[in-house]
Amino acid sequence: MLQVNYIRQNRDKVIERLAIKNFTQTGLVDEIIALDDERKKVQAAFDNTQARVNSASKEIGQFMRLGQKHEAEALKAEVATLKTNIDPLKTEMTNVEKRLTEKLLLLPNLPSDKVPQGKTPENNIVVREGGVKPTLEEAALPHWELTTKYKLIDFELGTKITGSGFPVYTGKGAKLQRALVQYFLDFNTSAGYVEYLPPFMVNEESAYGTGQLPDKEGQMYYAAADNFYLIPTAEVPVTNVYRDTILKEADLPVKMTAYSPCFRREAGSYGKDVRGLNRLHQFEKVEIIQIVHPDKSDEVLEEMVNHVEKLLKSLDLPYRILLLCGGDMGFTSAITYDFEVYSAAQGRWLEVSSVSNFQDFQTNRLKCRFKDGAGKTQLTHSLNGSSLALPRIVASLLENNQQANGIMLPPALHQYFGAEWIM
RNA sequence: GGAGACGUGUCCGAGUGGUUGAAGGAGCACGCCUGGAAAGUGUGUAUACGGGAAACUGUAUCGCGAGUUCGAAUCUCGCCGUCUCCGCCA
Incomplete structure (x- = not known):
């Protein structure tokens, strides 16, 4: 499987090389790049939300230890709200990653420069x-x-x-x-x-x-x-x-x-x-x-x-x-x-x-x-x-x-x- | 196939709900010490993805997957694997 970062950085070359292997579904290359963009976006959103949940959970732990029940309960409520966002984000992240991998698996390896053109x-x-x-x-x-x-x-x-x-x-x-x-x-x-x-x-x-x-x-x-x-x-x-x-x-x-x-x-x-x-x-x-x-x-x-x-x-x-x-x-x-x-x-x-x-x-x-x-x-x-x-x-x-x-x-x-x- | 035990980092090994990505030790790397080595000593020592010029930083990962919880290596369920005993067998 080709590396996504390589594809991103060498889009035109990838398409050109694939043509030598008579692989013409060039749309796939752009689809992969678009999916990877989406993946990054979703991951950033997920990471940020999760980071807030993690830090809030730590604070809850501190409050519990100090016996400050009210503060703890308030934070729990905040986390509960965040969690309604997280679940869909996580599902989407898994989903996008899966689609990206599926597409990547469809791309054949690029032929090296020495490979002659030809179909048969x-x-x-x-x-x-x-x-x-x-x-x-x-x-x-x-x-x-x-x-x-x-x-x-x-x-x-x-x-x-x-x-x-x-x-x-x-x-x-x-x-x-x-x-x-x-x-x-x-x-x-x-x-x-x-x-x-x-x-x-x-x-x-x-x-x-x-x-x-x-x-x-x-x-x-x-x-x-x-x-x-x-x-x-x-x-x-x-x-x-x-x-x-x-x-x-x-x-x-x-x-x-x-x-x-x-x-x-x-x-x-x-x-x-x-x-x-x-x-x-x-x-x-x-x-x-x-x-x-x-x-x-x-x-x-x-x-x-x-x-x-x-x-x-x-x-x-x-x-x-x-x-x-x-x-x-x-x-x-x-x-x-x-x-x-x-x-x-x-x-x-x-x-x-x-x-x-x-x-x-x-x-x-x-x-x-x-x-x-x-x-x-x-x-x-x-x-x-x-x-x-x-x-x-x-x-x-x-x-x-x-x-x-x-x-x-x-x-x-x-x-x-x-x-x-x-x- | 049946019964039981177990699965933590390169390895050994602690850890039964809260700064634990993970004590301690070994190994390894680099440094100090040494005439040189051993011993001693100091520091470092996972992977992936994201952000960042970089320093660094966020997220995930304690067999795999799902669940409970504000929070899971730790609790529950399923799967896989290893070991022991029994059965079967080249």
Whole structure:
């Protein structure tokens, strides 16, 4: 959530920046400023009246102690009158604050200066590419056939047990998942990220904290009996570790990594997008998260992009890095880089990571702050990225490395998988 | 799930209706003391919002929410959480 004071001081800039994200309800910005004006007015009125009540109450106490009943009674009468004003003021104050927050929650984060204009993925900018696209045999198979051929994943079984989009990994397929998770976590902890194993369900407050609510309500599975949400990414529970926290400047940066299954309803998806591993309701992912000094978040974003790139390189997969345009970015992000790997048999790029700087948008909701050198409390910046999401990595590994007699795994995985080939 | 106890600041801990935003202690920060340190000693040490150039100041906050009262950390109700015992259980 943007800070009201920032909006007040930078009204025109806010509107201009929001346009880059194709957010055109500019009236909302002025509504927010007007509501904030009203809030101040009402609060001043309330504070003044309450101050008088408080001081009168103290005086009443003094009179009572001295046994001056008449004086006390006179003051009580005055307070009674004041109180008839206070109740409506208080109601109005709560009301205005609530309306202000509601409006503020509707404003997406402002895109940073580097974000290109554009409405659709075609406007994303390819920052760089790496790896070599393999040349496959005529008889090469898409991953959903390879997983059957080598008995790695049973999609139909998952449909029977739960529903479509909930695959069952079997044998080598299950082991490959485990190997990848282990490898990714080790890779991240070696770079100084502290490993977490968080809850896979969160309460409403946490879902608001990272911005899943109220924006993406329909995308999360919801356990109504307990009012819990199944996490769509480890970002949610792990970033909330620092909700309502004031850190010391020396504690920064906070670097965390976590494996978790991710649950996504993916309402509205269909067709070739959801074939095989391309889009699932439940999948495995390892996430990296940093909470940093606001002056550092730009450079930390680059650091995280380089980190993920190094990891992808170690898997010998052809990849490219995209700088997302305003229209393709998430609600909470100020700048996002997507990583895609080339899935050779499908002949298409698949997103396997998304690295974003949220600046103070999440931390403002989370109230995650730090005390600076001058003893002033300010908001930290938060960033996160996938490192990495498994299914599409698996799809690409299988398709790109298939040979007549099996699938050759990249050297980085041999130790973890316990073999060089899937046969 | 049942019964009971409890929930105060960074931590420990006092506080059962009236200058209590909160005693006391510890920790931490800065200073004095010291050759240096320890000990000792002095000062400071919550957050949010409003007003103010600032000093400072008003309001709110003692798990959360509502209520009683002129006045609530203190009384009442609801919720959440923790602990103990019982039940159940991987």
